[in-house]
Amino acid sequence: MKGWFPLLLTVALALALVFLTLPVIAIFVDSSPAELVESLGEPGALDALWLSLRVTAISLAVILLVGTPAAYLLATRAFRGKALVVTLVELPLVLPPAVAGIALLAAVGPSGILGGAIDATGIELALQTAGVVVALTFVASPFYIRQAMASFASVDRTLLDASRTLGASEARGFLRVMIPAALPGLAAGTALALGRALGEFGATLMFAGSFQGITQTVPLAIYDRFSTDFESALALSAVLVAVSAGILLSVKFVQGGEALGIAAR
């Protein structure tokens, strides 16, 4: 490469790369693998990992089950006020997590506008595991719905027409044609929501608190430990890094499928 401009580009990339990877690498350099494994053995850490796994899985299931048909509707139908509906669905994306937590308390907390109704069903949300699921679903679902909408919209509509002329109801076409054709995008949306849910901190802390084994997910456990037991905080962080990297890689892998033309035009 000749000239100052390519050099500038290279320097910019090198700076970005070092800045972005150094902290991540530091997590693994700061403590030996043996130490990491040992501090994971501590009961509080395992509780947090197990809880994070459970609540993330449940909220992801809810997001997929409700978000997929909702996104399909938004992508395939035109109706009055659609732009407003889309904006409202996307709103939690830009909401600060602390505001999300307060908003959830005001809506479904014990003294929130729906608090009485929820209380009457015997379900407790605030300061409970179920509350963590609510917080995660609230902050993570727009990531999925947005991406799912875009990928449904990019599927050639004549595929659905073809499915119907071939004798399949719209519901069957949705399951057998639209979902498979939109799959790479749906997977990417799932990964985004998963990453957001796994790392959720603010809304969970405000709405559900930080009780070991009940509402203390991994990010909350890391925060809880970092002043007292830095080693253990590092170990939990290392686990989150590994899981996040795994999610990113799997998305890249699934999106490789697009090269095969699985997502239509």
Add this chain to the structure above:
Amino acid sequence: MLRVEAEHRLGALPLDVALEVVPGECLALAGPSGAGKTSVLRVAAGLLRPERGRVEAGGEAWLDTERGIDVPPERRRCGYVFQEYALFPHLTAWQNVAYPLRGVPRGARRGRAIGLLERFGMRELADARPPTLSGGERQRVALARMLAREPGVLLLDEPLSALDARTRAGAARQLAAVLREAEAPALLVTHDFAEAAQLGDRVGIMDTGRVIQEGSASELAAAPTSAFVADFTGAVVLTGVARSAANGLTRVELDGGGVVVSIDPGAGAVAVSVYPWEIEIEPADGPRGPVSTRNHLPAEVLSVTTVGNRVRLGLAGPQPLAAEITRVAADALELRSGMRVTASWKAVATRLVAV
């Protein structure tokens, strides 16, 4: 019997058609893009609900807006071949063909699908996915899938336009065979008159949402009732003002100069049409004795395009002309662009329609 009647407003275009196709017959709707051809197919299939209309197939009412009948597309037994074939990209060729086979036991579906693919010489490619197939192969899968539906009506939207010129001839033969064997009425849409003539038993010319003339391809070409149909069927169309001449012929003074005569009656503003292959070319300064052609226009050769054993000439006269002659004749005349020639044709081959 398929009967489609529809009135609908598509943006600025009012669709207003009424047509009938008998079993075993193929009606080809031909016209420029935007004429509303595809909308007719979508109305028949139930993918577009017109403001007012009726669709009847095999004695069954599929749509009757007056009586409030609207059978959903999945319950109309239509074999619809889409313009780009709309094969499901995530399914293999045989799975695409098996998609409509819902009544068939699970274990028998693959066999049935492969049987249909075999009919189109596609057995080897049964496990291939559509994105890896060529245009011609995709068309064959689409036809097999259409037949798997056991359709009561065939609807084909530009079935050949996604193919390159080389594949098209073979695909057209295959499609013609399918249409010949089919007992169901077929409705085919194309922007190409030659294709409509080849595949349709009858041809309907569509423009701005209406069928403006219907008949056999040769009827349309021989007796166009409008300048649009004449132009669409490939004729040269000239405009001028007609009046009766003493000899029983009609004399047309062409806009821009020149006079032609026709055996058709006509008066006032007319469109004169003649087919390019009816036009003879001779050198402008060549000797001319008495000949049977009555129409002679001076022209300059603009372009000489060889198409196989024929040569298509673009001519600049008082109005642009096109002529088709054999390559042998073009070579003998040593035609080059810029040459002055005389274009001649018979009054008998000259059609007049009022404009």
